[in-house]
Amino acid sequence: MRRRTFLGMSSGLGIVATGLLPAPASAGWRRPDLVVAADGTGDHTAIQAAIDAAPAGATEPFVIGVRPGTYLGQVIVPSAKTLIELRGLGRRPEDVVIADDRANGTPKPGGGTWGTSGSASVTVDGAGFRASNLTFANLFDEAAHPEITGRQAVAMLTRADRLVFERVRFLANQDTLYVNSSAAGVIARVYLRDCYVEGDVDFIFGRATAVFDRCRIHSLNRGSTPNGYVTAPSTDIGNPHGLLFDHCRFTSDAPAGTVFLGRPWHPNNDPNAIGQTIIRRSWIGTHIPDLAWSAFGTWPWEEARFAEYRNHGPGALVSANRPQLTGEQAASSTIEAFLRGPDGWKPERC
Structure with a gap:
């Protein structure tokens, strides 16, 4: 049986197990513009209400502080709500949990099902969004719903550019973190630092340019x-930068050699999605075998852009099944190269 995630329990999700640290004092810290508190002691009791109250078209950060508690219900940050920051006000990321519990195949009111994108607990379409010191989760219980076969259940869906997540946990089973863009061919950059991502099937996927810096990536059994x-990247052929993991830890409770590092996703059989x-x-x-990559249906992994460079640990093998970057290729496959873009964005220096 797969190990389920239970909020508040020490199943590899706590501050010690994930390597997440309390937020340090920062010269750039600013007082929250609004506070959300489940007990009614803030400006709002729901995350969506605070998002709705934020100004549209902001040109400077609008900080929403979230006091410890669990906040249930789908949250959407529309494209008009730019530069919103969600900041957990607890001591640890697990003190603030933002969650929902629908899946791809969950029936919608009025007919039909939610689909993968519609299953997301949180959807971010507003550029410049930032989140820190909290948890995003999808609590869909697969075992409790054997009648639902579409089990993709997204905790976070991103479709905007210049997004930052720091000391954030993402918890679900299948399709936990969907890093996407507003349309095929549109580049959207996401930077994740000291985060924890947990799931099982394709749990980090999409066509965004997403950089994972010193994160823990945990595969469920x-x-x-x-x-x-x-991973299941669907990077557009015109985008030289897809998913990058730098100084991360890939862990699991699964038996040795039973988890793949990734497979190439071609949405709607798009031939230009060269992940x-x-x-x-x-x-x-050790959960990663020598043959670390897998085909996705009829799409072979060898035609995707999969590579490693100077990894270590018992599952970091070097063989014909594990393509390695050359020194020259590695020099152009850095955090800076992935994130800069024409606007010179430098979130990793903040």
Whole structure:
């Protein structure tokens, strides 16, 4: 049986297990513009209400502080709500949990089902969004709903540019973190630092340019073979930068050699979705086999842009099944190269 995630329990999700640290004092810290508190002691009791109250078209950050508690219900940050920051006001990321519990196949009121994108607990379409020191989760219980076969259940869906997540946990099973863009061919950049992502099937996926800096990537044990796939990138062929993992830790409770690092996702069989996953200078556990990449249906992994560079740990093998970057390729596959863009964005220096 796969190990389920229970909020508040020490199943690899706490501050010690994830490597997440309390937020340090910062010279750039500013007082929240609004406070959300489940007990009614703030300006709002719901996350969506605070998002709705934020100004549209902001040109400077609008900070929403969230006091400890669990906040249930779908949250949407529309494209008009720019530069919103959600800041957990607890001591640890697990003190503030923002969650919903629908899946792809969950029936919608009025007919039909939610689909993968519609299942997202949180959807971010507003550029410049930032989140820190909190948890995003999808609590859909697969075991309790055997009648639902569409089990993709997204905790966070991003479709905007210049997004930052710091000391954030993302918890679900299948399709936990959907890093996407507003349309095919549109580049959207996401920077994640000191975060924790947990799931099983394709749990980090999409066409965005997403950089994972010193994050922990944890594969759940599904109790089957294969036990899952960490990434499923759908990077557009015109985008040289897809998913990058730098100085991360790939961990799991699954048996040795039962989890793939990724497989290439071609939405609607799009031939231009030539997915990219690069893992460099990271620790990889025994759950990853020598043949670390997998085909996705009829799409072979060899035609995708999968590569590693100077990884270590018992699952960091070097063989014909594990393409490695050359030194020259590695020099152009850095955090800076992925994020800069024409506007010179430098979130990793903040």
